[in-house]
Amino acid sequence: TQTTLAGTEIAEGLSLLQHRGQDAAGIVTCGSGGRFYQVKANGMVRDVFDAPAVAGLKGWMGVGHVRYPTAGSSAHAEAQPFYVNSPYGIVFAHNGNIVNTPSLRQFLDVDAHRHINTDSDSELLLNILANNLQKTGKFRINEEDIFTAIGDLTRSCIGAYACVAMIAGFGLIVFRDPNGIRPAGIATRKGARGGTDYLVASESVVAQGLGFTEWEDVKAGEAIIITRSNISRRQVATPQAFAPDIFEHVYFARPDSTIDGISVYRSRMKMGDLLAETVKKELAKANLEIDVVIPVPDTSRTAALNCAQALNIPYREGFVKNRYVGRTFIMPGQTQRRKNVRRKLNAMPEEFAGKTVMLVDDSIVRGTTSKEIVQMAKDVGAKRVIFASCAPPIRYSNVYGIDMPSPHELIAHGRTTEEIAEHIGADLVIYQTLEDLVESCRQFNPSIKQFDCSVFTGEYVTGGVDERYLEHIQRLRNDNAKAKKNAQAVEAIEANEGGCNGPMNGSDALIGRSDSIMGLSNHSPKIGATNMPTPNDTIGLHNSWYGQ
Numbered sequence: 234t235q236t237t238l239a240g241t242e243i244a245e246g247l248s249l250l251q252h253r254g255q256d257a258a259g260i261v262t263c264g265s266g267g268r269f270y271q272v273k274a275n276g277m278v279r280d281v282f283d284a285p286a287v288a289g290l291k292g293w294m295g296v297g298h299v300r301y302p303t304a305g306s307s308a309h310a311e312a313q314p315f316y317v318n319s320p321y322g323i324v325f326a327h328n329g330n331i332v333n334t335p336s337l338r339q340f341l342d343v344d345a346h347r348h349i350n351t352d353s354d355s356e357l358l359l360n361i362l363a364n365n366l367q368k369t370g371k372f373r374i375n376e377e378d379i380f381t382a383i384g385d386l387t388r389s390c391i392g393a394y395a396c397v398a399m400i401a402g403f404g405l406i407v408f409r410d411p412n413g414i415r416p417a418g419i420a421t422r423k424g425a426r427g428g429t430d431y432l433v434a435s436e437s438v439v440a441q442g443l444g445f446t447e448w449e450d451v452k453a454g455e456a457i458i459i460t461r462s463n464i465s466r467r468q469v470a471t472p473q474a475f476a477p478d479i480f481e482h483v484y485f486a487r488p489d490s491t492i493d494g495i496s497v498y499r500s501r502m503k504m505g506d507l508l509a510e511t512v513k514k515e516l517a518k519a520n521l522e523i524d525v526v527i528p529v530p531d532t533s534r535t536a537a538l539n540c541a542q543a544l545n546i547p548y549r550e551g552f553v554k555n556r557y558v559g560r561t562f563i564m565p566g567q568t569q570r571r572k573n574v575r576r577k578l579n580a581m582p583e584e585f586a587g588k589t590v591m592l593v594d595d596s597i598v599r600g601t602t603s604k605e606i607v608q609m610a611k612d613v614g615a616k617r618v619i620f621a622s623c624a625p626p627i628r629y630s631n632v633y634g635i636d637m638p639s640p641h642e643l644i645a646h647g648r649t650t651e652e653i654a655e656h657i658g659a660d661l662v663i664y665q666t667l668e669d670l671v672e673s674c675r676q677f678n679p680s681i682k683q684f685d686c687s688v689f690t691g692e693y694v695t696g697g698v699d700e701r702y703l704e705h706i707q708r709l710r711n712d713n714a715k716a717k718k719n720a721q722a723v724e725a726i727e728a729n730e731g732g733c734n735g736p737m738n739g740s741d742a743l744i745g746r747s748d749s750i751m752g753l754s755n756h757s758p759k760i761g762a763t764n765m766p767t768p769n770d771t772i773g774l775h776n777s778w779y780g781q
């Protein structure tokens with residue numbers, strides 16, 4: 234039987250993770266002689282990985298990524314995976330966001346003498362790993378050295394990171410930060426010639442899509458190394474509180490994934506059930522009755538249906554989503570987000586005219602969607618519009634991989650619920666309580682004692698997040714600052730400076746064919762996969778990593 238090359242499968246898998254990043258997509262594979270092959274560019278997975286691009290990705294092991302920038306800009310130079318040639322040749326993809334970037338940058342410059350070429354936090358992480366490996370001074374490393382290097386990394390890098398790395402000719406590595414803020418899991422499959430194929434990904438949906446089973450979450454602070462003959466795993470970080478990001482369940486992840494033992498779909502159903510209880514109380518207080526429950530497609534549909542059923546009120550799909558428009562929240566700029574809400578959703582007058590409607594969304598973040606959508610409901614004749622959110626008010630920055638760095642851009646920041654209603658033009662706004670949101674998730678895995686709920690509480694589970702840092706990050710990454718950076722990135726693309734496709738041959742690797750770079754700066758991705766010959770089986774072991 235013919236084994237599918239890793240690159241082909243990673244491209245497939247990345248398309249299942251498209252919802253996690255629309256800015257750039259990249260794959261690096263490892264072929265014979267430990268040579269890396271790379272394709273990465275701005276754009277959606279289907280645009281970056283056309284047939285010729287995929288055909289060039291030789292080998293049985295690889296790493297892929299879809300990018301949603303939380304640091305730096307949308308520049309293609311920051312598309313992942315990243316590569317360093319020394320030591321050993323390392324390829325790296327990261328989901329999350331690092332908090333102590335200024336001190337890491339300084340260390341890498343002053344002490345480690347490593348050149349950092351972009352504003353990406355992921356490039357810093359890779360170089361810390363490379364520097365830790367370099368310290369062994371060995372011609373060839375072993376698993377022990379890698380566990381030690383990652384352990385040291387977990388003690389110097391603060392923030393959220395689920396990472397996959399690949400060492401040329403050696404194997405695939407996955408690790409998760411000490412708090413397990415961002416998700417990652419591993420799955421297996423019988424190889425075409427009797428070995429075992431491995432897949433690592435941000436979400437279990439990829440495993441299912443590619444025929445892998447036995448999905449298991451990587452533990453917080455754990456590292457796993459997969460070589461052609463062996464798989465070894467170890468707790469490398471100093472144990473800390475496990476606190477996965479609850480926003481994965483609210484919005485980020487696909488409903489058909491299971492994260493840390495919790496079905497995203499089931500948790501959203503429960504959010505709808507519990508929201509209904511609060512809605513009943515709030516409607517009674519306001520002396521209002523609703524005629525119909527309408528979801529704001531796409532993510533809220535699961536919760537809205539349960540909410541309607543629990544309220545015993547008809548559920549109607551009053552807004553139709555244009556299937557060709559992606560997610561708006563993860564787009565990098567406000568103008569683009571606003572424009573795309575209108576492009577994406579269209580209201581059917583029959584479902585609104587003369588009615589008191591309750592719109593249900595998973596969350597209200599900047600209020601971009603809710604403001605437009607309330608207006609759209611009114612434009613088609615809704616008598617009253619009540620807006621219910623499956624998540625509590627979002628009042629604080631996210632610094633762990635969801636790009637909401639500036640509290641001033643959050644509609645609930647410094648506003649009461651009444652003021653928010655006024656701002657989005659709704660007659661009433663109803664929010665889920667934090668207790669109920671946590672319960673919606675926790676009841677499916679009571680062993681999780683806490684979630685990262687920082688956007689609701691302002692409490693950050695890692696160190697390093699104080700007033701000064703929050704002020705710094707908001708100055709650096711507010712929408713205006715980002716717009717400036719992204720404009721520079723677009724200029725660079727137009728000037729055709731430094732494309733990044735083509736074979737990675739030593740230091741030429743990053744100066745590939747720049748003609749295949751696309752000018753769009755509003756998409757992103759990430760993944761990996763590896764199939765390496767096992768000793769008894771020339772094309773056996775596959776290890777795939779799906780990043781972000």
Ligand SMILES: O=P(O)(O)OC[C@H]1O[C@H](OP(=O)(O)OP(=O)(O)O)[C@H](O)[C@@H]1O
Pocket residue numbers: 484529530531532533559560561562563594595596597598599600601602603
């Ligand atoms: O208050 P805002 O800043 O608008 O952010 C919240 C909205 O953004 C997301 O939708 P998105 O369009 O990204 O994706 P979806 O189709 O998965 O719902 C989310 O589901 C909310 O609808």
Ligand SMILES: NC(=O)CC[C@H](N)C(=O)O
Pocket residue numbers: 254300301302303304305311327328329330331353354355634781
């Ligand atoms: N969404 C992510 O995982 C982002 C990864 C990394 N912080 C970047 O900006 O590229």
Ligand SMILES: [Mg+2]
Pocket residue numbers: 529530531532533594595602
């Ligand atoms: Mg939405």
